[in-house]
Structure formats: structure tokens, C-alpha cells
Amino acid sequence: MDAERGPVRSVLSGALRRSAAAPDGRSPSPARPPLPAPRRPAAASWPGSQTAPWILMYHSVAVEEEDPYLLTVSPERFAEQMDWLHRRGRRGVSVRELMRARAEGRAERLVGLTFDDGYADFARHAVPVLQHHGFTATAYVVADLLGRANDWDAEGPRKKLLTVREVSELAAAGWEIGSHGLGHQALPGLPADLLATQTRESRRALEEVVGGPVTGFCYPYGAVDLPAALAVRDAGYDYACAIAHSPLTGRYALPRCYVGDRDGRWRLRAKRGRHRLRDTVTELRRSLPAARRWPVR
Ligand SMILES: [Zn+2]
DSSP: TTTTTTSOOOOHHHHTTTTTTOOTTTTOOOOOOOOOOOOOTTTTTTTTTOOOOOEEOOOOESSOOOOOOEEEEHHHHHHHHHHHHTTOOOOOHHHHHHHHHHHHTOOTTTTEEEETBTHHHIIIIIIIHHHHHOOOOEEEEOOOOOOOOOOOSSOOHHHOOOOOHHHHHHHHHHHHEOEEEEESSSOOTTOOHHHHHHIIIIHHHHHHHHHHHOOEOOOOGGOOOOOHHHHHHHHHHEEEOOOSSSOOOOTTTBOOOEOOTOOOHHHHHHHHHHHHHHHHHHHHHHSSSHHHHHHOO
């Protein structure tokens, strides 16, 4: 898919254009591309547009007494949220499907649905609800931890992760499986060789499990910087999910909207509005002189 023709445009895509991949697919020269000069906003297709992508971020769908990181949505609440989307004429889809539809200009009613970490409860509690509505979704799994637990979390319950077999079966049934790295390690700050390992090795391992291409990446903890985004691109992924809007917002740092157990229809509606506002602000900042674009915090 040609990123240049799609409506997802970004500072990052400009930076990436300047560092063309080496013909053998390896990383380009170690010199990092500079951020490009400010561009005019693509007003017709991106800021505040009716077709701006809205991607929801879930983790676990289960009944949980203890949930210190607020990552769990009850099956009842999840069903209610999907029903809300359905009644509003929206269709939940995998990010793979969303990106394809955007490139073809037919994503207006689509909402991306993502599930981070690859919890086993995705298959048990989320899939039946999604199937009921004819929705699809993406599960981002931790390649080295299939069949194990969320041991990277210091607190809270240990939750079972999808096994190799379950991931393979989900992929065969059409659910998009994406990479969440090898061991749930944040990428920013890692040396180049480890960035390459996290992105390339997780992709290779998961492609063996699913028996086909793995084209989506999701940054652990949503943490992304330019070297991480370049590593993801150079590893051959088609897109990557972050969380927050940032100067990197675009194909390799798609912002997502956190959805929790407290989010009923009014809160979801408000979050949709906030997402649009952030899209607009992000694009406006890109149109400002560099010094005023992103104040140092
Ligand atoms: Zn995660």
C-alpha cells in the first residue's frame, strides 16, 4: 500500500521519505533523518475530517476484582460499547482493514478495534461479541510470552495470555494478529541492534505462528520515538499503533483512544469528540513555525 496516497500524513512519513530503505531491506545508514520543514496541513483529508480514523484501545475483557491499571472491561460493558457503535452505524474493524479502507477512501464509518497484550480472554469474551456484530479486530500479542502471563506488570492479577495454538486459530479465522514486541519492553532508548531484534524477531516468530504476513506493530506502553518508528518501518511493518497524538502521529504512530470499564455511551461520545480535536490540534501544530510547534514540556 502506498502511504503517500493515503490520508494518514505525518511528520514521520516525511522523515521516512528522506531515509529510503536500503535495497536489501536492511536499516538505512545510521544517520537519522532530520524532521522535515513545516508543511501546510492537508485540510481536506485529515484535520477534523469525518473520515479521520478512530481506533479504540482495549486490553482485557473479563470480570476482575482487582484492576490497578484500569485495563479490564467487563464482558457486559464491552457488549454495551460494541452495541453503541453498531447502533450509530459504525463498524469495528482490524487496523489492517482500516488502513486498507482508508487508502481506498471508504473508511468513513469504520472504527479500529485493538486489543493489546494478547490476553486469553480476548478469545473467550471479546470474539463472540465482535462476531455477533460482524466486526473484526486486531490482537497485538507479545511474541516471546505466548501461553504465559503478564509478568511485566508489577501489580494486579496475573492474567493468562493466548497460547501459540490459540493465536494460530484466531489468525486462521481471520482475526488480525499484530506484534507487541518480544517481551513487552518499551522501545525508546534501546540501542539500534535491540530495536531491530524487538521488531524483526517478533515479526518473524509470529509469522511462523500465523502462517502468513504480520503487518501491524503496537508499541509496548504506547511509547514511541523516531528511532523506534524507523525500526518498525525497516522491519517491514505496514503500520504501527501508539497511544497519544504527537509530532510522530501518522502511519507508524497511530493514536488510539483508551476505553475503560467506566466508558458508557456518553463518555464514548465525548472521547470521539476529543479525538477529533486532538487531530485538529496536531495538524495545526505542524503548520506552525518549528519553534512554536511543540513546546518543550
Ligand atoms: Zn502492552
